[in-house]
Amino acid sequence: MSREIELILLSLDQAYDRKSWHGSNLKGALRGLDAGAAAHRPAPGRPSIHELVVHLAYWKYAVLRQLVDLPRGAFPLKGSNWFPREGPDSAAWKADLALLDRMHRDLRAAVAALDPVDLDRPSAKVQYRIRDLILGVAAHDLHHGGQIQLIKRLGGERR
Numbered sequence: 001m002s003r004e005i006e007l008i009l010l011s012l013d014q015a016y017d018r019k020s021w022h023g024s025n026l027k028g029a030l031r032g033l034d035a036g037a038a039a040h041r042p043a044p045g046r047p048s049i050h051e052l053v054v055h056l057a058y059w060k061y062a063v064l065r066q067l068v069d070l071p072r073g074a075f076p077l078k079g080s081n082w083f084p085r086e087g088p089d090s091a092a093w094k095a096d097l098a099l100l101d102r103m104h105r106d107l108r109a110a111v112a113a114l115d116p117v118d119l120d121r122p123s124a125k126v127q128y129r130i131r132d133l134i135l136g137v138a139a140h141d142l143h144h145g146g147q148i149q150l151i152k153r154l155g156g157e158r159r
Helices: 003-016 026-030 035-039 049-067 090-112 116-120 130-154
Strands: none
Touching: 003 026, 003 090, 003 116, 003 130, 026 049, 026 130, 035 049, 035 090, 049 090, 049 130, 090 130, 116 130
């Protein structure tokens, strides 16, 4: 594996579940949350943490589709981008956390299998380089991880 692919994987991992200098990664922001806390909305019409988790899983899948040949609509849930989740539902919360983990693992495996020359090619479906899409997933995890930390504070969570 090339050094560049290793560094990209490190960025993905530090944003998702590996310790880094910046503080909580996405998994750290989610650690210990139950379905009730995950269902909290910071304001009417704003996404809950639970909805953010599914949104994050979807965008990992969307980038994965740029790297491997997956048919359109292969995401396990119907829809795209935002998936409504109403009220606390422990089974759905656990299933959606598992979906996020699975999408991260699948994306990570696809990145690890890339040839470094693929990083500079434009993606088939959007006008960005493959490298930019992958690094964008790491930035997306960190962006929403910080948002989750803020929602937890607004909802009374102190983790």
